Amino acid sequence: LIHLIISLQKCDLPHKIRHSPKAGRFETNIHVKKWRLTCEDGAFWEFTNLYNFVRNYPELFNPSNVKWKRQGGKRGTGGEYCNVTAGLLNVDSGKTKSWKGWHISTIEPA
Structure with missing residues (x-):
């Protein structure tokens, strides 16, 4: 019976993770940073x-x-990624100066 309860809890875990404000796709995710993204024409x-x-x-x-x-x-x-996120993270890490004209930097908390 205990094994069944644990198994049921594990089955629901991915749903809880996806919908958790600390682990899901939200601005409150614990791994987020504050960013400044600038395009070629100076808009940011x-x-x-x-x-x-x-x-x-x-x-x-x-x-x-x-x-x-x-x-x-x-x-x-x-995790998930796309060319945009991979390219911009390369800029942030210093591997390249820009990605297709885009510049990005982290904003340090005050």
Whole structure:
């Protein structure tokens, strides 16, 4: 009986994670950072959660660069990414100075 209860709790876990404000696709996710994204013409956006921003404003980017993929094998144990998020994170880490004319930097808390 205890094994059955534990199994049922495990089955519901992915649903709870996806809908948790601390672990799901929300600006309150515990891993989010505050970002400043600047395009070639000088327009900029400040936001929290890069992945959420790209999901909410895909029209800012070339549609072929906003196709979401999963990493981590068949079970989908890794995270999601697209060319936009991967490219911008390379800029933030210092691997490149810009991505297709876009610049991004983290905003440190005051």
